[in-house]
Amino acid sequence: MRRTIRATPPASPATEQTGFNIVIGRVLLAAILAGIAAGLVMGVIQHVRLTPLIIQAETFEAAEAPAVAADPSAAAANMPAGQTHDHGATPGTAPAGAEHHHDPEAWAPQDGLERTFYTTLTAMLAGAGFALLLVGVSFGAGIPITRDNGLIWGLCGFIAVSLAPAFSLPPELPGTAAASLPARQAWWLATIAATAIAIWLAATRRSPVMLLAAALLVVLPHAIGAPQVPPVDTPLPAAVQGEFVAASLGASFVLWLLIGFFLSITLNPAREKSA
């Protein structure tokens, strides 16, 4: 915000340009604040409900590590158990681990307060990122996020970004079997894009052809199928995995509803003053 220029008399081209930048700045700020607020709540839910399950899964993952110590490709096998979080060390992740191996020397937050801090921080960043994307879609499509439709916007975000990908690629705990990461990321992004376009079609078009196209776009990624590996035995109890998937979707649901709700407030501050 450049106050000195804002104070200059209107009608000069420079002022118009500044007004333009202020508008963009306010939109971005409104999105970031709404996303941070929603992400903070997400961070609390993670701390209470999700991170304990992740830590529980990591104990199974670490317990598995010595089993592959004889494998020279398992570079992290000599790390102390419990401290490592090496993704190539679990037999279940071997297809991914062979090509996707994290540097065990790299910085990682210490368990406890530091880990909670970074998890909450990144949850707030994720909230801000998602809120910015939702605002970008709203502005691009010319459908404003208002006080009346904020929750619906949030619901659409949840369906496109969380629910649709999870249908074929459920949220995973560390140490569960998974196909190659780039393939899953590509499928994940494509599914989000296809579902988002489908929601946009369904919301703005009424012709049967367009609605059929929307339905096809929703189904197509799942008909193609997410990258999978054959199921392998993992020491992680299925009940824990099921609990994690349900809690993750529930948390994402809250995150997205709050993003929509907070955006409806931060993007529309004037109505409160006039009404």
Place this chain on the structure above:
Amino acid sequence: MTTAVQTRSLSFTQRMAAGLSALFLGSFIIFGVGMASDARLHNAAHDTRHATGFPCH
């Protein structure tokens, strides 16, 4: 300056510029939090990636 950031009060150019800025910045942040393979970024965001259903590892 009490300009409300309401989409309906913005010109088309303003709307598109603001929308594209939001998409660009949002994509940048989501890539960093959710998809970047840098080990430090991965480790910092690890629990959030799992919790929000990003494909993690």
